[in-house]
Amino acid sequence: MSESNIMLKVEHISKSFENVHAVNDLSFNIKKGEIYGLLGPNGAGKTTTIKMILGLLEPNEGNIDVLGLHPERDEVELKNRIGYVSEEPLIYKSLTPKELFNFIASIRKLQGERVSEKLAQYLDSLGAVEYYERLISTLSRGNKQKIQIIAAILHDPELLIMDEPLAGLDAKSVKVVKEILELHTQRGGSVLFSTHIMEVAEDLCDRIGIVNQGKLVADGTIDELREKAQKLGPDYDLEDIFLKLTDQDESVNEIIEKLRATMNGNHK
Numbered sequence: 001m002s003e004s005n006i007m008l009k010v011e012h013i014s015k016s017f018e019n020v021h022a023v024n025d026l027s028f029n030i031k032k033g034e035i036y037g038l039l040g041p042n043g044a045g046k047t048t049t050i051k052m053i054l055g056l057l058e059p060n061e062g063n064i065d066v067l068g069l070h071p072e073r074d075e076v077e078l079k080n081r082i083g084y085v086s087e088e089p090l091i092y093k094s095l096t097p098k099e100l101f102n103f104i105a106s107i108r109k110l111q112g113e114r115v116s117e118k119l120a121q122y123l124d125s126l127g128a129v130e131y132y133e134r135l136i137s138t139l140s141r142g143n144k145q146k147i148q149i150i151a152a153i154l155h156d157p158e159l160l161i162m163d164e165p166l167a168g169l170d171a172k173s174v175k176v177v178k179e180i181l182e183l184h185t186q187r188g189g190s191v192l193f194s195t196h197i198m199e200v201a202e203d204l205c206d207r208i209g210i211v212n213q214g215k216l217v218a219d220g221t222i223d224e225l226r227e228k229a230q231k232l233g234p235d236y237d238l239e240d241i242f243l244k245l246t247d248q249d250e251s252v253n254e255i256i257e258k259l260r261a262t263m264n265g266n267h268k
């Protein structure tokens, strides 16, 4: 694949907060039409990585190239060409979805029948029509998340960046969002998303980067990671390799044993 097909290039980035090494020498890239998942346990450094890609945090070291742009220097152009779904859907609480989409349409200069048709279709597919004119602050977490997803994708961004996008969504909405992402990549769009759930990454991603303690401990297609897992033993699957690479395999059993011992002790 040629260089021009690389939509995001992250090279050796690091970020520390006082004495916490949140991200440590992390590199990966995303190609055109690809869904790339950053998979890691809580606190692995996924959100910090995403914030550096968006220019919301400055890396201490390393380089980031997003669609040929610099995250901080080219902030305005970047905003027009990417879509972002944050971990916490807290934006524009004092508006209704209708007001929010009117606002987005005006700042992004989105007009015409095609945009209205797409918006109506997204709202309908995600069951959001019924709360279209209710204040966003009064919506449930999952319903706020749906509005945030539509807001991020309505302008057909070349790169969609999503931090735990399926958290809080019901099964039907998860299916619809997956379909929206598939259609987005079929049209040549790319997606970066973070998750701590292996099944979500396996189901959705063309490639996965496994992150642990700020480092990329594995990177590859599902098949490549599956091959890696099988090298560990005949019964190893993707979940096993994820748990092993993120040091969660043995520690969880120890934690459960200690928990049981303490709780049972308390009842004596």
Ligand SMILES: Nc1ncnc2c1ncn2[C@@H]1O[C@H](COP(=O)(O)OP(=O)(O)OP(=O)(O)O)[C@@H](O)[C@H]1O
Pocket: 017, 020, 021, 022, 040, 041, 042, 043, 044, 045, 046, 047, 048, 049, 196
């Ligand atoms: N502003 C900050 N100040 C201090 N430490 C921070 C800050 N932001 C993140 N960290 C620390 O950096 C590490 C990585 O956090 P980050 O939010 O990137 O992880 P994550 O992989 O997104 O986790 P989760 O799945 O729980 O959202 C954690 O130890 C976190 O406490």
